[in-house]
Amino acid sequence: MMNSPVLLKLVLAIVVASVGWRFLSDRLYSKHRVEIGGHVDPRFAAVRDVFLKNFENGWEIEGSAFAVYLDGKRVVDLWGGYADKQAARKWAEDTITVTFSTTKAVSALAVALLYERGQLDYNDTVAKFWPGFGKHGRGNVTINQALSHMSGMAWLDTPITEEIAADHERIREIFENEPPKWAPGTKAGYHAYTYGWILDQIVRHVDVQKRGIGQFFREEIAAKTGVDYHIGLPKSEQHRVARMSVPSMANRLDEMWYDTRVLKYLGSLFKLMKDHPLSKTVSRCTINNPDYHRLEQSAALGIGNARSLAGLFDQVIRGKLVSQKTLQVISSPFVNNTDFIFDDHVAKGHGFFYLPIQRAGTEYGFGHTGHGCQMIITDLKNKLTIAYVTNGLKTGLYDLCRTYSRLQNSVYDVVEKLELN
Template identity: 30%
Template sequence: MAEVQGYFDPRFESVRALFAEQQSDEQARGAALCVTVGGDTVLDLWQGVMDKENQQVWEQDTLVNVFSCTKPLGAVAILQQVQAGTLELDAPVARVWPEFAVAGKDQITLRQILSHRSGLSAVSIPLPPEALFNWPAMTHALEQQTPWWQPDSAHGYAPVTYAWLLGEPLARASGESPGAYINQHICQAAGMDFFVGVPDSDLERIASVSRLRNQFGDEYARALFMSMGQPESLTAKAFGNPTSMMTSTNRTEWQQAEIFSANGTGNARSLARFWQLMAHGGSLDGVSLLDSQLVNGMQREHSAGMDKTLLAPTRFGLGCMLEQDYEGGGYGMGPQAWGHPGAGGSLGFCDPERQVGFGYVTNTMGPYVLMDPRALALSRELARCLQQLD
C-alpha cells in the first residue's frame, strides 16, 4: 500500500505513525485523519484505496459516507432556526408540524427529539424499501407512529428517524429542503467539503464502503446485533425498517438523498473543521455557525443511562454524544469532549478545553456500537502528545 499522504506537525509524528500502522492491516482499504488545535491544522492525512477492487487511490479530496457523524450538523441547523426565532426548543413540534399531533405526540418537543427522548426511535409498521427515499412517506409514517415509550421518561437512540423528526420542522421553518439548508448554511458557510445530498458532479469522488471480515465487536455490539435479529424489536426496527437502510450505502440513490441522520458524505478535513468551530463556541475567525449559548446547550447532558435502542449506556446532549462512562465508549480525550461517531468507524468530535477539532473517516466498516478502536487509539495518542506539550 502507498505511503501515508498529507501534512503533519512533527510534534504529532507518533499519531501519523499509528495511522500508518493501522493502514498496514491486510483488511484496511482507505482512511483519512484530520486534527486542528486552536486555529491550526496539525494533522491532515490520508492513505489507501477508495474502490472495492483496490485500484483507485484515495485522494486528498476523496469523500465517504460518515453515517451518524452527520447528526450534529442537523442539530446545528435546527438550532440556527431556534436562534432566528422561527423554532422553539421547548414548544410542541406540532406548532410547526400540525399533522404530528396525533397518537400521543402532541406535546413532544425538539429538545426531546434532539436528546433521543421522544420515543420515536423507529417506525413499527413495516415500510417498503423505497419509502426510505420518499420524504412524504417517511414523514407520514412518523405522523402516525405511537411513541415506543412515554416521551421524556427515558431515552433511546434514533439512528435514522432523527432525519425526518427534525428535517420536517427544519423544512417548514426555513422554506428549504433539509439537505439544501445544511449544504448552504453549514457546509458552505464553514468551508467544508461535505454534503447531505451529493451533486452529480461530485459522485465520482465517493469511496465505496465495505465491512471488516471476522470482526465481532464488544459485548454491546454483540447484544445489539442479536437484538437486530429479532424482527419486532425496537432495535431491529430502528436500524432496519425500511430494509433499504441496511443495503443502500453504495447506491447513488442513498448518496443523493437528504437523510441527515445517516447519509452525510464528506471527509476528515470537513469533520475537523466543523468541530474546530464547535470547540470555539460555534465561531472562529469571522465564521459563525451558532451562538455560543446554544453550543453550550448542545454539550449539556440531557440523557444518560441504558439506551433502549443501542442496549448500551449512553449520554447525549442535543444532537451529540457526550463522553461515555465505560471503556471504549468515550472519545479518549477526557470528560469535556463531545461529538458523534458514525457507523463503522468514522468519528468527529471536539475538546473545547484543548481547542481540538477531530475528524476520522474510513471506508472499511468495523462492528462497534459507539467508538471504533481505530479512531479511539488515534485520539488517545493525540491526547498523549498534547499532554507532553503542556
C-alpha cells in the first residue's frame, strides 16, 4: 500500500504534468480568429448566427459543418473552425470527416435500392440469400430484424484485426461460425460495428454483380446523385479528412452542466471499462489512422460532410433515388423499444433511427445519429433535410448535443415562420 506522502506527491506530479502539457499544447498551434465559411438563404440568416455562436462560446472545440436542404434547395451550407487544430489547418469547403454511425443510414440506402428493384424484401430471411448466416438458430432472422439490431450478433468473440476487417470472406466465415449472443429476434441490442459487416454481406449476396457495399454505394448511389461521400476512402482524398479529437473531462462536465440529461451518455464511458455488452460492441480503434479510412465498414467509417449527407437524403425524400412507395416503407419504424445495450428507448427499422422532432407539424424524422454528435435527419412533411458533422467530438447525441440541438431549433424557428406567411 502506498503511504500518504508518496500518494500526495504522485497526485501533485500528475496535476503539474497535466497543466504543463496543456500549457505546451496550446503553443503547438497558432491561434486564429474564428472564421465561418459558406452561405445561407437570407430567410435562414439566424441559423448562421447560431452556428457562429457555437464557436464563440467555446462549444465547438475543433471544427464543424452544417447543411440544410428545403425541398431540393440548399438553404444552409456552413463550415468553420479547424480540420486539424494543432496544425492550424482550417475547415474548408471540401473538408470531409468520419461520420461514424450516420454511415448506417447511408449504407441502408443500398438495401432500399435493392428492395426498390425487387431483388429482396425486408421480410425475407437473411439466410434466403446468405445460407451460412442461418446457422446457430439464425434461420428466421429477417433482413429488417438484422437492420434493426435484432440478429443477436452485436459483438464477435473473435478479435477483428485490420487485416480481417478488410477480408470479406474471413468476416463471412466468422459470422457463420459464431453463435448469437442472445436469442435472435427477441430484443434489440445496438450492433455498433457488426451491423456494417452484416449489411455488406447482404448486399454481396443479393447484388447480381456480387459487389461489396463500398463499390455498390459508389457506383449505384454516389455516382448517380453526385454526393461527396465514401464508404472506403480512396487514398487520393485522404488530404481532405479532418482530424478527430475527443472531449476533455472539462468539456464533458460543461455539457452536463448545461443539460444534466447528458449524464446518461457519460455513464456509457463507465460501461466501456467493465465487462458490459457495450464494451464488447464498441471497437477501441484509432479513428485517425488513415488505413482504417480505406475499410468498407458501413456501420461507422463512412466519410463525407454535412453537405453530402443532407444532399443525399434530400434526393431520397424527393424520389430521386427510390420511389415514393419505397420511401413510405423505409420512413416507418419497425421496432420501438428499449435497446438493452444502450439502455435507451429508440425506434429503429430498415437501417434507420426514427427520432422525435415535434416541430412544424412533424412528429418524427428518420436518419441516424453518430458518435460525437454527427447527425442526419429528414422531415418528409416539410421536405426538410438537416445534417451536422464535427471533428471535435461531444458527449451528448441528437437533442442532447447542445451544438446540434440549437441549430435544429433555429432551422425550425424559420420553417414555422414560413408556414405562417
